[in-house]
Amino acid sequence: MQDAVDERRRRLLTNVALGLALLPLAAAPLKATAADLPLVAADDPMARALKYVADAGKSADAKPGSKCANCNFYQGAAGSAQGGCMLFPGKAVKSAGWCSSWIAKT
Numbered sequence: 001m002q003d004a005v006d007e008r009r010r011r012l013l014t015n016v017a018l019g020l021a022l023l024p025l026a027a028a029p030l031k032a033t034a035a036d037l038p039l040v041a042a043d044d045p046m047a048r049a050l051k052y053v054a055d056a057g058k059s060a061d062a063k064p065g066s067k068c069a070n071c072n073f074y075q076g077a078a079g080s081a082q083g084g085c086m087l088f089p090g091k092a093v094k095s096a097g098w099c100s101s102w103i104a105k106t
């Protein structure tokens, strides 16, 4: 009886260890996908509605210093040139960009 419990315990620990070891491999394709997202096109209807610009400095509406990189909706890594945005699923925005939904990163 005790041998069966030990065997189940050993299998469980092996499976947990294997799962933890494979976790980075599972996350790798997600990172590559985020970097490969197509940029939001200037004529994208959502981009036009939100007055998105790839360069915040070219928007008359952007508050000084506000840009995608410091927006709460920006999903790119710190220092990235571009990244995902929660308002543009499946697309990337420039970290230097801006839109009227900008809200400070918390």
Ligand code: SF4
Binding pocket: 052, 067, 068, 069, 071, 072, 073, 074, 075, 085, 086, 087, 093, 097, 098, 099, 100, 101, 102, 103
């Ligand atoms: S919501 Fe934020 S990150 Fe997305 S485009 Fe607008 S300013 Fe950039």
